[in-house]
Structure formats: structure tokens, C-alpha cells
Amino acid sequence: xxxxxxxxxxxxxxxxxxxxxxxxxxxxxxxxxxxxxxxxxxxxxxxxxxxxxxxxxxxxxxxxxxxxxxxxxxxxxxxxxxxxxxxxxxxxxxxxxxxxxxxxxxxxxxxxxxxxxxxxxxxxxxxxxxxxxxxxxx
Amino acid sequence: xxxxxxxxxxxxxxxxxxxxxxxxxxxxxxxxxxxxxxxxxxxxxxxxxxxxxxxxxxxxxxxxxxxxxxxxxxxxxxxxxxxxxxxxxxxxxxxxxxxxxxxxxxxxxxxxxxxxxxxxxxxxxxxxxxxxxxxxxxxxxxxxxxxxxxxxxxxxxxxxxxxxxxxxxxxxxxxxxxxxxxxxxxxxxxxxxxxxxxxxxxxxxxxxxxxxxxxxxxxxxxxxxxxxxxxxxxxxxxxxxxxxxxxxxxxxxxxxxxxxxxxxxxxxxxxxxxxxxxxxxxxxxxxxxxxxxxxxxxxxxxxxxxxxxxxxxxxxxxxxxxxxxxxxxxxxxxxxxxxxxxxxxxxxxxxxxxxxxxxxxxxxxxxxxxxxxxxxxxxxxxxxxxxxxxxxxxxxxxxxxxxxxxxx
Ligand SMILES: Cc1ncc(COP(=O)(O)O)c(C=O)c1O
Ligand code: FES
Numbered sequence: 001x002x003x004x005x006x007x008x009x010x011x012x013x014x015x016x017x018x019x020x021x022x023x024x025x026x027x028x029x030x031x032x033x034x035x036x037x038x039x040x041x042x043x044x045x046x047x048x049x050x051x052x053x054x055x056x057x058x059x060x061x062x063x064x065x066x067x068x069x070x071x072x073x074x075x076x077x078x079x080x081x082x083x084x085x086x087x088x089x090x091x092x093x094x095x096x097x098x099x100x101x102x103x104x105x106x107x108x109x110x111x112x113x114x115x116x117x118x119x120x121x122x123x124x125x126x127x128x129x130x131x132x133x134x135x136x137x138x
Numbered sequence: 139x140x141x142x143x144x145x146x147x148x149x150x151x152x153x154x155x156x157x158x159x160x161x162x163x164x165x166x167x168x169x170x171x172x173x174x175x176x177x178x179x180x181x182x183x184x185x186x187x188x189x190x191x192x193x194x195x196x197x198x199x200x201x202x203x204x205x206x207x208x209x210x211x212x213x214x215x216x217x218x219x220x221x222x223x224x225x226x227x228x229x230x231x232x233x234x235x236x237x238x239x240x241x242x243x244x245x246x247x248x249x250x251x252x253x254x255x256x257x258x259x260x261x262x263x264x265x266x267x268x269x270x271x272x273x274x275x276x277x278x279x280x281x282x283x284x285x286x287x288x289x290x291x292x293x294x295x296x297x298x299x300x301x302x303x304x305x306x307x308x309x310x311x312x313x314x315x316x317x318x319x320x321x322x323x324x325x326x327x328x329x330x331x332x333x334x335x336x337x338x339x340x341x342x343x344x345x346x347x348x349x350x351x352x353x354x355x356x357x358x359x360x361x362x363x364x365x366x367x368x369x370x371x372x373x374x375x376x377x378x379x380x381x382x383x384x385x386x387x388x389x390x391x392x393x394x395x396x397x398x399x400x401x402x403x404x405x406x407x408x409x410x411x412x413x414x415x416x417x418x419x420x421x422x423x424x425x426x427x428x429x430x431x432x433x434x435x436x437x438x439x440x441x442x443x444x445x446x447x448x449x450x451x452x453x454x455x456x457x458x459x460x461x462x463x464x465x466x467x468x469x470x471x472x473x474x475x476x477x478x479x480x481x482x483x484x485x486x487x488x489x490x491x492x493x494x495x496x497x498x499x500x501x502x503x504x505x506x507x508x509x510x511x512x513x514x515x516x517x518x519x520x521x522x523x524x525x526x527x528x529x530x531x532x533x534x535x536x537x538x539x540x541x542x543x544x545x546x
Contacts, residue, residue, distance in 0.1 A: 003456065011456055017525050034543030035528060036488035038450050038468055038477065042527035060527040062448060064468075065456035068525065 004099035010069035018058040028122025039063035043114035066104040070111035151500030158348040164395035168388035194394025201397040215322040218341025218356040219246035225367025234284035269433035270299035292321035297432030298441025307336030326400035349396030353389030412439035421512035440499040448529040457518030467494035
């Protein structure tokens, strides 16, 4: 299977690889997937408390090229958004942007799950109730 | 960059080998000029074709120390697996209905066995030890008075592990059970001798030994004991009634030539390839948390299967698959999303199976290509580990197995 140019680009020059301090109350961390499934994604957001905007986002991913590209793209999209706007990111947006074939849709689902998990972590840390996402089926 | 380096590099010779130009040259006349049907007994076109087939049969037989009459031409190893297993099962139905095989066999064997189970046969799937070898005591203990066939492959396509064929055949003989081996990865690469090895039936394939695709051979012993298989296709009764269908003369000529070349060059080639393979392996093993899968002592000279923990195989291949062709045991490369069942049968966790690459060297692999591959794989592993949350956890001493992963 050939990869789209955009996947190759994110894979070759991934954006926002790294680690934020998960002890900080304004940092939310989402860790999704499982080593046994061949994919683990960790996505982190840092929220600027004054503006309520996501000021930074980082990821680390163990997975295929599409998973790496999905998380790289997700971190780019997250920056500058409010938490509520971030919640609206749908995995199909990622599929469309990266031109993922059907067998790679689950890689984008993982990225959406990682965003939601990071937001939930942030909410819980800040005394907000956890959002129950509808269970995605992989 | 070295002047002599030829890109892209093909290191997937266990999937298929390029054809040797000398094989193509031998086949060439048999498409247009000498197109006869080897079964046409009444004119020179047929005689020429028959002569070519007879010659190829001798070349094939010689490589494995068989009699030419014991060679049945097939369309490849898959057909040979089916014909041997189903053919014995049907031919010896009055003797019993039990077959013994193992979990690391090729799908052509495993799925044939599953088919037999559906028709009422009994199949024992022996588990392999962590090094990929079967336990001979377990094999012997699995034999019952209903056992008619032991089907254990010679060399494994994913790990290269070579089973102790001589010991297996001894056990089979002792109990009066036939022994079939899928030697697709071994014939032409290492010495295979049906007499010394005590093999009753054996399949192999042209396209794994620098010959053409779509042609192979099934060895069926004619003496001590005389073995017969029930034909799986009805028709003109070619190949001593065991395999009907007009013979693929150019393919057979190519297979014969491929066998002759292997016969002449195997010894030096195996030496050259195992030296290159070892160099490749050592070059990669300098990376931390890197593991060779399967027994390294009993292993095909051209194969190495290596897991790079904390990076995923498909992501890894993407780092260099523009220049290097090889395959991974990771699920993401397969439609099933299940990682390699062969590696799992060796007891590897799914995580290590997902992190594996299979290197399959071949006749046309060069030292420069190996150097390039070592560098490319090392660089990509290092880069991806920097990107891997699991690597970070490992480095921080976090117990990854203690984390509650959300399985899906
Ligand atoms: C061990 C083994 N058996 C059987 C086969 C199938 O061979 P063929 O492609 O000739 O049907 C292969 C090739 O993938 C193999 O490696
Ligand atoms: S993570 Fe499995 S295919 Fe992408």
C-alpha cells in the first residue's frame, strides 16, 4: 500500500514530538492503545489558563506511519483551539486530511481517542466532570 | 554513497526470489519455438517438449538425491502441500485418519489440515519450543495407531529455523508413519537429500530458488516404502496419474535449470550469504533491546528475523521502504490485524511480534547493500524510539506490563 504524501511528510518531519510535564494542573495527558495491538499513542495538551486556549501540544506514538502522522496532525490542529473546539475534532477529519485508506481508519480513531483522553485528564485535574465519550469501535 | 550501491535493495527473498537470468535463457526457446505439448507422442513437437521435461526432471531429482520418476511437477508449493496431505489422507484412509503437524507451518499446510478436520480427520498441531524447534518427544508421544502422516516443514519462512528432519523421519519410520516436509525455503539453499534425510514426500517451489513462479515439484518416494497419493484434480492422468494437466514446459525447464544452478552454487552461496547475514545481524544487535527470533544455530543461511522492541514494524519499514524491501511480522502490514502467528508460536508477546523485521538475503545481495541496510535500519529505529512513548517509559523504568491498557 502506498502512503499519501501528507502521511509521508508527517512521518518524515513529525510536528510536536515530545513530552509535557504531566504533573502540571494545566496539562492533560491521554494515553491510548495497547502494545499488544501494535499501537500506543500519548498525546498531551497544555492549556493557557488566562485565555483558555491550548498553548502547546505534544505526542509520542508507537505505531505505523499513519498513526504517527495522525497524532502529529492532531497536535498541530490542537494548538490555538479552546478545549471545547478541540473536543469537536473528529477522526474522519484526520482521515480526509491525510487521505487514509479504510484499513488505516483505526489509526485516526486512536488519535481522536487520545485527544479526548487528554481533555478528560485536564478536566478531572481541574475539578470538572469527566466526559463520557461514546465508545469507539476499532 | 558507495558507487556500487544498487537501489532499491531487495531483502525479501523468502517471499520470492528474482529469477536468475540464466534460468530465463534456458526457458526462452520453450515459449514460441519449442511450444509442443509434452504429451503429444506422435510428432517431433511433442518429443522435443518431452525431452526437455525429462531433462528437467533429472536436474530436479539430482538436487535432492531422488530418482527422476519420483518427481511430480506441480504449480508450486501450495499445490504440493495440498496434494501431499490430502492425497495421503485419501490414499491411506483405510490405515487411519490422524495427521501430526506443527503450529509454525505455512498456511498452505495449516489450512489444508483444517480442511481435513472438517471432513472428519484428526490433526494434532504440535507447539514449538521458544527457539522454534519442535519437541521430538512430544512428536513421538502424539503418534497413535491412527496416525498416517507427519507433516513438518524443513526451514521456516519467517524465522529460517531448520527442524531436525533426520530425527523426525527416524521417529516416523519407527512407527510406520509417512513423513512429508514442506521444504520450500530449504531446497536450493542448504543440502537436502531425501535418502539421507528419510523423507517420503516433499514439496518445493521454483520462485523461491531463482526459478519461475507457478511451477514446483512434489517428491513422492517410490521405494522403501512405495508411496502414493490420490490425485486432487481429475483429468488426463499426467505425472503418473497423480497430477493431471498439460505440463508447463517452459516453467519446468526453468525449474530444472534453477535446480542445476543451486546444485553447483549452493555451497559457496550459503557461505557468502550466512557471512553477510551474520554481519547484518551483528550490525543491528548493537542497538539496545533488540532480539533475534528463533534458533540461530539451526537456521537457513540467508534469513534473520529480528525484533526491535518499542518500535512498530510497519512504522519502522516506512522509514526506508523507498530503498529497502523487506517484510515485518507486524499486524498492520497484514489484512488480519493479527501479528505473525509464527512468532507468537515461539512465545513472543504481541508487542515483540509487532516489532519484528524479516531479512531475507539472496543470490544478488551485495555487501554494499548490507552496509546501507544496517545504517538505514539503525537510524530509523533510533528516530522512532525517540518518538515512542513505550521507549520513554522503558527508559524511565516504568513497568509497561503493569499499565492497564485499553484493549480493543
Ligand atoms: C514454507 C512455504 N510453503 C509454501 C509456500 C507457498 O509456495 P507457492 O507460492 O509456490 O505456492 C511458501 C511461500 O510463501 C512457503 O514459504
Ligand atoms: S496503528 Fe495499526 S495500522 Fe496504524
